[in-house]
Structure formats: C-alpha cells, structure tokens
Amino acid sequence: MGNTMTKEELIAKLKIIVQPYIQDEDAFNNLSEHTDFINDLKINSANLVDVVLDVEDEFDIRIENDDMEKMISVKAAMDIVIEKLAAK
Amino acid sequence: MKNRVVITGLGVVAPNGVGLDAFSKAIKKGESGITFHQELADLNFSCCIGGIPQISEEKKLEYLTPLQLRGFNSSGILYGCMAGMDAWRDAGFKIKESSKLDFDTGTIFGTGTSGVEKFREAIYKLDEGEVKRLGSTVVVQTMASGISAFLGGILGLGNQVTTNSSACTTGTEGILMGYERIKNGQAKRMLVGSCSDSGPYIWGGFDAMRVMTYKHNNTPKQGSRPMSESASGFVPGAGAGALVLESLDSALERNATIYAEILGGNINSGGQRDGGTMTAPNPEAVKRCIKDAVINANISVEDIDTINGHLTATSKDGLEIENWTKALDRNGDDFPYINSLKSMVGHCLAAAGSIESVATVLQLKDQFVFPNINCEDVHPEILKLISEKKIVKKVLKTELNIAAKASFGFGDVNGCVIFKKY
Numbered sequence: 001m002g003n004t005m006t007k008e009e010l011i012a013k014l015k016i017i018v019q020p021y022i023q024d025e026d027a028f029n030n031l032s033e034h035t036d037f038i039n040d041l042k043i044n045s046a047n048l049v050d051v052v053l054d055v056e057d058e059f060d061i062r063i064e065n066d067d068m069e070k071m072i073s074v075k076a077a078m079d080i081v082i083e084k085l086a087a088k
Numbered sequence: 089m090k091n092r093v094v095i096t097g098l099g100v101v102a103p104n105g106v107g108l109d110a111f112s113k114a115i116k117k118g119e120s121g122i123t124f125h126q127e128l129a130d131l132n133f134s135c136c137i138g139g140i141p142q143i144s145e146e147k148k149l150e151y152l153t154p155l156q157l158r159g160f161n162s163s164g165i166l167y168g169c170m171a172g173m174d175a176w177r178d179a180g181f182k183i184k185e186s187s188k189l190d191f192d193t194g195t196i197f198g199t200g201t202s203g204v205e206k207f208r209e210a211i212y213k214l215d216e217g218e219v220k221r222l223g224s225t226v227v228v229q230t231m232a233s234g235i236s237a238f239l240g241g242i243l244g245l246g247n248q249v250t251t252n253s254s255a256c257t258t259g260t261e262g263i264l265m266g267y268e269r270i271k272n273g274q275a276k277r278m279l280v281g282s283c284s285d286s287g288p289y290i291w292g293g294f295d296a297m298r299v300m301t302y303k304h305n306n307t308p309k310q311g312s313r314p315m316s317e318s319a320s321g322f323v324p325g326a327g328a329g330a331l332v333l334e335s336l337d338s339a340l341e342r343n344a345t346i347y348a349e350i351l352g353g354n355i356n357s358g359g360q361r362d363g364g365t366m367t368a369p370n371p372e373a374v375k376r377c378i379k380d381a382v383i384n385a386n387i388s389v390e391d392i393d394t395i396n397g398h399l400t401a402t403s404k405d406g407l408e409i410e411n412w413t414k415a416l417d418r419n420g421d422d423f424p425y426i427n428s429l430k431s432m433v434g435h436c437l438a439a440a441g442s443i444e445s446v447a448t449v450l451q452l453k454d455q456f457v458f459p460n461i462n463c464e465d466v467h468p469e470i471l472k473l474i475s476e477k478k479i480v481k482k483v484l485k486t487e488l489n490i491a492a493k494a495s496f497g498f499g500d501v502n503g504c505v506i507f508k509k510y
Contacts, residue, residue, distance in 0.1 A: 020155055046224040050159070053223055 007033075010078055017054045021047040036073045048072070059085060093270045094510055096344040097179025097332030099171035099281070100446045103139025103325050103433045106147070107174065115447050116483045118459040120309040120432050122323050131288050135300035137308040139325030139434035140286040141167060159225040162203030167328035167439070168235040168283030169242065172197060175279060175330035176243055180344055187244045194247030194275050196266045197236040197330070198258035198282035200438035203229035204289040235283055247275045255497030256398070257355070258282045259329060259441025263505050264353045266333045277334045284439035286326030299402060300324055313462040314399040314428035315409070315470055315479060322400040325434030329442030331449070346510040348452045351385035351490070353505035364500040368404070371411050377502035378415035378494060385506035387490060389416040392424045394457055396448040396493045399428035400435050406469040408496070413473050423474040425484070431461045441495040441503065448493045452509045457484040
C-alpha cells in the first residue's frame with residue numbers, strides 16, 4: 001500500500017493519528033509537512049510515545065528507538081513511515 | 089493559635105449512588121447497591137456479588153478529557169477524580185485548566201492499590217516482550233499516587249499533593265492528615281478522600297481468604313449484613329468519597345456552606361500484638377484509638393450521639409461493638425446510635441473510610457441517622473451489649489450534635505474521627 005500512497009494521503013493519515021493529543025487547534029487546522037509536534041501542536045512530550053504507537057498500528061510497522069527520537073515533526077514522521085513501508 | 093477546621097464540600101461515587109444527591113437519597117431510603125456480577129462467577133469466585141458504582145461513558149466525559157480517557161483503565165482513579173471534582177465544585181470553586189496555581193490548597197487522596205486492571209494489561213504486554221508498546225499511560229495509572237497526581241493537576245493544587253495508604257483505614261486516616269495540616273496552619277484547604285478499584289483483580293485476594301460471603305449469590309441485596317446473626321463475611325465494594333476541609337476563617341471569609349466541623353480524632357496501631365494480627369485488630373489498641381480521639385476532640389464520651397462503625401459483616405462485628413462499649417463506657421440504652429454503611433454499599437476497602445465519612449457528615453448536616461439494612465436478626469452477642477433500638481433500621485430524624493466515625497484496617501491499624509454539627 002505504501003507505494004501507492006501520495007504525500008497528501010500520508011499527511012491526512014498522520015493528521016488523524018495526532019488529533020487526540022494536540023493542544024493547539026489552529027496549528028492542527030493548518031497542519032502541513034512543516035508542522036512540529038511539540039512546538040506547533042503543543043503535544044505533551046510524554047504523549048509522543050503514544051503517537052509513535054498509533055503510527056505503528058496504522059501502518060503495521062515497528063519504529064525503533066533511534067527513529068522514535070527523530071519523530072518530532074510531520075516531516076520526520078513521513079520520512080520514517082515511507083522508509084519503513086519501502087523496506088516491507 | 090490552632091485553626092478550627094470545617095468541611096465545605098462533599099463528593100461521592102458509591103455503589104448505591106453516584107453524586108451527592110443520589111447518594112443522600114439512597115442512604116436515607118436504605119437502598120442497596122449490591123448486585124450479582126457474572127464476571128466473578130465466570131472466574132470461579134466464591135462470592136459473586138459486589139458493589140460497583142454505575143457510570144456511563146457520557147458521565148466520564150463530564151470529568152475527564154478524551155485524551156485523559158485514552159488508554160484509561162483505572163476505575164479507582166475515575167471514581168476518585170469524580171468525587172474529588174464534585175467536592176471541589178460543591179465547595180464553591182470552579183475547575184478550569186487555566187486556573188491560577190493555588191499554594192494554599194493541597195490534597196491527600198488515598199488508595200490501597202491503583203489501576204490494577206491497567207497493571208494487568210501492562211504485565212501481559214510486557215511478558216510478550218512488548219515493553220516498548222506500553223505507551224505513556226501505565227505509570228500514571230498504576231502508581232499509588234496516581235489519584236492525587238490526577239486531582240492535583242486538574243485543580244491546580246500547589247500545597248501538599250500526596251496519597252496515603254493504610255488498607256481499610258485509608259479514607260479515615262486521610263481526613264485526619266488533612267485536618268492536622270490545616271489546624272497547624274500549613275494549608276488553608278485540603279481535598280481529602282480515598283478511592284478503590286472495582287472488579288475481580290482487586291477483590292480476588294479477599295475471596296481467596298474466604299472473608300467474603302458466598303451465601304448470597306442469589307440474593308445480592310441481602311448479602312451485606314453487618315451486626316446480623318446470619319452475617320457470613322463482607323461483600324466487596326468500590327468507589328470514592330471526597331471532602332473539602334478548610335480553616336474556619338477561610339470558610340467564613342468566602343461565605344462557604346459549612347457541612348460540619350472536625351473536632352479531632354486519632355490514628356494508632358495495635359502493632360499485631362496482644363490479639364492483633366495482620367488481619368485482626370488488637371482490641372486494646374482499638375479502644376485506645378477511640379478514647380484518644382475523644383480526648384483529642386476535647387469532648388467527653390457522653391457527647392457522642394451517633395457512631396458510624398467499621399462493621400464489615402464478618403465475625404468481628406461483635407468484638408467491635410464490645411470495644412465501643414468499653415471505650416466509651418456506655419452500653420444498653422445509654423449507647424449512642426450506631427450504623428454501618430456497608431449494609432448498603434459493601435466494603436469499599438480503601439474507599440470505605442471516605443465514603444462512610446461523607447455519609448456521616450450528611451447525617452449531621454441533615455439531622456438524621458441512616459438505617460442499617462439486613463440486620464433484622466441482630467446478633468445476640470451484640471444485643472447483650474447494646475439496646476436494639478440503637479441499631480436503627482429505618483431512617484431516623486433526630487437531633488445530632490456529635491458523630492464518631494472509625495475505620496480499622498489490615499496491618500492492625502485504626503482511625504477514629506470526631507465530627508460536630510456546625
């Protein structure tokens with residue numbers, strides 16, 4: 001499925017995943033590739049691990065500690081998901 | 089100069105009533121909240137009945153956010169948050185995420201163990217090698233202080249925020265700990281209370297000890313029988329009770345409703361000596377706890393109008409009554425009224441002391457004694473000690489000034505608090 005997914009579709013999926021954790025509605029409504037999870041969406045840093053778990057479930061992938069540390073923005077999440085899907 | 093301490097807010101989540109109004113009506117009517125639970129039967133419990141507060145999904149959202157409820161599986165924390173937030177609002181305060189940090193108010197909110205179902209969930213995942221997939225919610229729901237941490241954040245409390253734990257004395261102990269803090273001028277207000285999870289994983293150990301009744305699986309509402317000759321063990325319960333304690337000065341200054349005053353009390357332990365064990369009370373320590381509570385409250389034994397006992401419906405009820413008669417040096421017709429909320433809600437374990445204290449304080453505010461149910465056959469040993477008319481079986485409207493509430497817990501620990509009508 002990964003190969004057929006467009007960038008827009010991927011962002012749309014990530015948007016649904018982060019929605020429960022966001023604390024800034026405006027930033028969420030304007031979510032783009034450049035949105036930062038903590039600085040823009042004001043996600044509590046403790047919830048970042050929950051975002052990672054939800055991403056794992058949605059795309060049926062496993063994200064290791066090194067990648068997890070990097071996953072602090074929409075762009076970084078997209079890169080990791082694309083890489084993991086390609087490796088499947 | 090020590091502060092006088094009063095109660096300005098109450099909240100309760102009980103098997104026979106969620107919210108103060110429902111609970112107040114239920115205890116006046118003598119309504120049982122005990123029901124049969126198929127889940128317990130399926131797990132081969134001897135006792136398949138219990139008291140579980142009824143809370144809808146919509147109701148949960150009135151207290152916790154969708155984010156807080158994500159991966160949430162700690163019934164005790166839910167009950168505690170609901171009771172604590174209700175008590176806070178009842179005391180006339182608002183709950184806002186943006187409220188100013190309040191260094192004058194803290195919370196001592198106890199529990200026996202926290203989030204036992206959440207813990208079970210985590211252990212299964214962990215044993216499958218999935219520790220990475222536990223998420224962020226396990227720690228805060230399973231740490232003992234989870235409930236005080238939740239409430240401290242929801243209310244923005246800046247004074248002491250902690251959780252006490254002393255088995256079935258927990259709720260009563262917490263009231264006295266908060267009382268001391270205000271009396272000594274270390275806080276203006278303390279939200280005190282306690283909560284306990286519901287369900288098989290919290291109750292299983294007691295079922296294994298055969299201290300819960302297995303004779304009423306077909307008659308749940310008749311199952312909890314404190315002081316009855318046919319009592320055959322306690323019925324497990326769950327829930328939370330909460331009280332906002334406040335210095336009298338602070339309460340008067342903001343023109344708050346005052347439910348009652350706390351005159352004092354006492355906490356001690358029988359040290360598991362002289363008849364006391366891990367699970368049975370040392371009678372000398374129980375009597376001393378009551379006597380010292382009376383002294384600490386600066387009243388005399390004859391001032392006590394009504395007692396809310398621990399009275400669990402095990403074989404120890406008679407001994408408890410004997411301890412009261414000796415500690416107060418009052419018996420027969422001269423004995424105060426006495427009741428046990430457990431006849432209606434079961435034994436709510438760590439939450440018992442706080443839920444029962446809420447009931448006791450309501451009695452003083454509304455001037456009534458709630459009925460004991462299921463003791464139409466009062467134990468003859470108890471009738472040798474006190475007059476049957478002191479064990480009210482129908483709600484009694486009467487003038488009450490002072491009420492004593494005691495709780496006794498595993499570990500041979502005791503607590504007794506003295507409330508006075510304000």
